[in-house]
Amino acid sequence: MADELAEVERLAGAILRNLSPAERGKILRRMGIALAGSQRRRIAAQRAPDGTPFEPRKEKQQGLPSRGATCFLYPSGGPGGSRRVIMKSFTWGTGRMMTGFDIETGAIRSFDFDKVIKWLPVPDEHRNTSTGGRLRRRSSLRRKAMFRRLASARFLRAGVDDQGMWVGFTGKASQIADIHHSGLRDKPSLRGNAIRYPKRELLGATPDDREMLLDLLFAHVGTP
Known part of the structure; x- marks a missing residue:
């Protein structure tokens, strides 16, 4: 100076x-x-x-959902081009695929993590009491x-x-x-x-x- x-x-x-x-x-x-x-x-x-x-x-890496319930917007062929997905008890499959029970379809489905449009809060009625449906950050975001x-x-x-x-x-x-x-x-x-x-x-x-x-x-x- x-x-x-x-x-x-x-x-x-x-x-x-x-x-x-x-x-x-x-x-x-x-x-x-x-x-x-x-x-x-x-x-x-x-x-x-x-x-x-x-x-x-630099932007921090996007949050990863916990293994409890999770909710997100995902591309679809229906009106609007996306739908809200609520999954319970999912697991990680090959690569970055998430496989779990899709509440809307009532069946086991797999979703590509990298195609998720936006992560959403899990509705109260579907939250896993041990995780609260929160996102787990790979590293904390200091704002x-x-x-x-x-x-x-x-x-x-x-x-x-x-x-x-x-x-x-x-x-x-x-x-x-x-x-x-x-x-x-x-x-x-x-x-x-x-x-x-x-x-x-x-x-x-x-x-x-x-x-x-x-x-x-x-x-x-x-x-x-």
């Missing part, structure tokens, strides 16, 4: 040098906190410093914004040192953030294969950030 803030540093350098160490530290801390807050809001909005949206997550925890005040912090103020990630979070910020390769789990993550720039000062920092500085030195 240093390059983006070069203009602020150039304009503010002389002003800061004329402040006492205590006053300089006070305004730098205020500027750092404000900049960190701006970074969090932008990350929460899922946008890079240049305003472009983050590349979205929250990406980096929500990473960008929290616990990990994205601001501070002041001998060089001035800084805003960045701390501890292990800094390594995780760098992988996403730079689009590097990493293992999603200990046993998983390394993958390359899309580049999603997490830190960077925008023109609005620079204006905000200058406004804070000028307001501070202009206060009697």
Whole structure:
């Protein structure tokens, strides 16, 4: 973020040098906190410093029904081109075929998992009490914004040192953030294969950030 803030540093350098160490530290801390807050809001909005949206997550694999009752829309040759199927006590056959008792036809039928149009809730009267007719996810679908925890005040912090103020990630979070910020390769789990993550720039000062920092500085030195 240093390059983006070069203009602020150039304009503010002389002003800061004329402040006492205590006053300089006070305004730098205020500027750092404000900049960190701006970074969090932008990350929460899922946008890079240049305003472009983050590349979205890849869609999770579709849910697999449990072995209890299940309900879905399936292609048919009748009116509308599909019908609702309610199956009980089905099993997996060859490949991705589901075989079980089709309540509507009153017979054992097989259905191709990949042809299912849409999974539906199982009607209460047909639910299996042990499963509740729920879908079992191969992996949970996280609907929250990406980096929500990473960008929290616990990990994205601001501070002041001998060089001035800084805003960045701390501890292990800094390594995780760098992988996403730079689009590097990493293992999603200990046993998983390394993958390359899309580049999603997490830190960077925008023109609005620079204006905000200058406004804070000028307001501070202009206060009697």
